[in-house]
Amino acid sequence: xxxxxxxxxxxxxxVKTSVSWAPHLNVxxxxxxxxxxxxxxxxxxxxxxxxxVSTTDQYVINSDEKYFMIKGHFEGKxxxxxxxxxxxxxxxxxxxxxxxxPLDRLSDLIGMVPVVVLAPDDKKLTLEGPxxxxxxxxxxxxxxxxxxxxDLIDYRKVxxxxxxxLKDFQGSVSVLKSYLEPWNIQLIETGxxxxxxxxxxxxxxxxxxxxxxxxxxxxDLTTGMEYQTFCEPSTNPEDIRVQYEKALEETIDKEIERExxxxxxxxxxVVFYLDEFELRRFGSQGQHRxxxxxxxxxxxxxxxxxxxxxxxxxxxxxxxxxxxxxxxxLLEALQNHxxxxxxxxxNPVPFEEYVDFDGTRNKFFSVHDGIIKEKA
Numbered sequence: 001x002x003x004x005x006x007x008x009x010x011x012x013x014x015v016k017t018s019v020s021w022a023p024h025l026n027v028x029x030x031x032x033x034x035x036x037x038x039x040x041x042x043x044x045x046x047x048x049x050x051x052x053v054s055t056t057d058q059y060v061i062n063s064d065e066k067y068f069m070i071k072g073h074f075e076g077k078x079x080x081x082x083x084x085x086x087x088x089x090x091x092x093x094x095x096x097x098x099x100x101x102p103l104d105r106l107s108d109l110i111g112m113v114p115v116v117v118l119a120p121d122d123k124k125l126t127l128e129g130p131x132x133x134x135x136x137x138x139x140x141x142x143x144x145x146x147x148x149x150x151d152l153i154d155y156r157k158v159x160x161x162x163x164x165x166l167k168d169f170q171g172s173v174s175v176l177k178s179y180l181e182p183w184n185i186q187l188i189e190t191g192x193x194x195x196x197x198x199x200x201x202x203x204x205x206x207x208x209x210x211x212x213x214x215x216x217x218x219x220d221l222t223t224g225m226e227y228q229t230f231c232e233p234s235t236n237p238e239d240i241r242v243q244y245e246k247a248l249e250e251t252i253d254k255e256i257e258r259e260x261x262x263x264x265x266x267x268x269x270v271v272f273y274l275d276e277f278e279l280r281r282f283g284s285q286g287q288h289r290x291x292x293x294x295x296x297x298x299x300x301x302x303x304x305x306x307x308x309x310x311x312x313x314x315x316x317x318x319x320x321x322x323x324x325x326x327x328x329x330l331l332e333a334l335q336n337h338x339x340x341x342x343x344x345x346x347n348p349v350p351f352e353e354y355v356d357f358d359g360t361r362n363k364f365f366s367v368h369d370g371i372i373k374e375k376a
Contacts, residue, residue, distance in 0.1 A: 001076040001113050001309040002340040003043055010065040012038040013370035022363035025334065027343045027351050030367035036344040039372065040117070040314045043342070046072045046084045047115040047312065048139075049096055049106040057088045066090055074113055076309040084109070107153060111143045114303050114311035118296040118318055125295060126279050126288045130269040137270060140299055141201050144306055148197050155190040158183055159261050167259040177252065184248055187264060192240040194265045199233040202270065208298035216297065216329055217290045224273035230263050289321050293330075300337070310339030320347040331355065 008014040067089035142149040162183040231243035272279040303311040331354040357364040
């Protein structure tokens with residue numbers, strides 16, 4: 001899958017920008033604040049219906065305007081070609097169109113154009129709390145499994161309704177427990193499938209992570225991942241359901257006291273290791289950076305093996321943290337990958353020494369004050 005052309009209107013500092021992208025490597029350079037990241041963030045919007053930079057859509061709008069509009073033309077194997085557009089205004093909210101037809105649900109866009117992005121904030125993946133790793137895992141699996149995405153959406157709705165009941169119910173405990181029973185059934189059904197899918201994907205993912213960490217780091221260290229949930233994980237949802245029912249029975253009194261759901265995949269954790277040491281607790285800054293990069297490269301290669309269409313890869317300001325040797329290794333890996341890649345860089349990296357920017361297969365761009373120009 002690749003994006004061939006793109007238009008941005010009132011998107012951050014891009015007042016009106018049009019660009020045609022190369023099918024393989026696209027390198028975008030320029031000073032900080034010039035609009036490099038905004039270009040690839042707009043692509044992420046068209047793939048995932050959200051920014052990977054801003055948590056709120058209204059912050060993406062150019063400060064002098066009331067709306068933004070972005071459009072992209074995509075080509076792939078499953079769907080030969082199609083257009084995606086996304087608009088947001090402070091009055092009407094966000095709308096997404098595929099070939100000029102509006103999507104009823106934004107979630108329908110996810111997986112249509114698989115995308116992998118590594119940004120400076122991804123250091124949170126290994127440094128911060130479990131929510132960062134659950135978010136990574138959910139985004140990862142949702143792009144390759146519509147059933148997982150549906151289960152995730154349904155689980156969140158059920159948990160929200162169940163929490164409301166736990167918080168607002170006025171009456172005896174026995175009556176509350178009877179009212180909770182229908183929600184418990186749905187929670188167990190969706191939650192068990194989520195846990196089974198997470199466990200299966202992570203088990204398969206381990207080999208990809210180990211290979212890519214060894215490639216990019218050049219170190220003889222063994223990577224590891226441990227999936228932690230409230231039960232003994234399994235790839236069979238039936239095995240999890242039995243444990244789930246028992247766990248809810250054991251925690252119901254505490255849930256009533258705290259007025260929230262305490263058992264389920266929303267509490268899961270993924271622990272990363274280098275050799276036998278927990279990365280979050282004992283890893284150096286350099287190891288954290290290389291591990292995050294390896295996670296995204298492993299995601300890229302996992303997608304490449306699992307999907308008929310190759311994903312789009314975006315590396316936002318990654319090369320500034322790499323030494324010359326690792327820069328060479330990464331650029332060689334990216335050239336060997338047949339999919340489309342976008343690289344932004346504020347620091348001078350000698351890309352021309354490693355990449356043939358012929359203006360067709362690979363392109364080199366510079367950005368200044370929201371104006372993009374292709375370098376000949």
